[in-house]
Amino acid sequence: MKDIPMDGISVADVGPAVVSIFRSPEEFLGKAVGLSAEALTVQQYADILSKVLGKVIKDAKITPEAYEKLGFPGAQEIANMMRFCHMKPDRDVKLTHRLHPKVKSFSQFVSENKEAFKDL
Structure with missing residues (x-):
């Protein structure tokens, strides 16, 4: 994935x-809103x-093409997701925080859901 932010x-x-968004139709009608x-x-x-988590987690530094070749169910879909991220889709962090000021960071999400990550 290189150093492309996702x-x-x-x-x-x-x-x-x-x-x-629904509460402000005049602002958002007919617009695409990319949340992040x-x-x-x-x-x-x-x-x-x-x-x-207190464990060492590493970036595998794998390309979409190499990931696709892993061959397990869903590998191609994940590789395509990686390709999509390379396209840098239009997402708006500031707008997301304006729409939902209590939106959680990834760190908050992981902290609140440690159990879901126990098998990493």
Whole structure:
């Protein structure tokens, strides 16, 4: 993935942001809104996981093409997601925080969901 930031947002934070959009139809009617709590590189995601979980998590530094060749169910879809991130989709961190001021950072999300990451 190189050092390309990837946008992220908790599914639980999407709803409140969408409610804010619905409450302001005059501002958002006919517009696409790209939500993002923050944009981090794979290394930054790994560093946060390492810090919060107390385990060393490393960036595998794998290309989409190499990932696709791993051949497990879903590998091609994940490789395509990586390609999509390379395209730098239009996401707006500041707007997301305006729409939902309590949107969680990745660090907060991991801290609140440590159990889900126990098998990393």
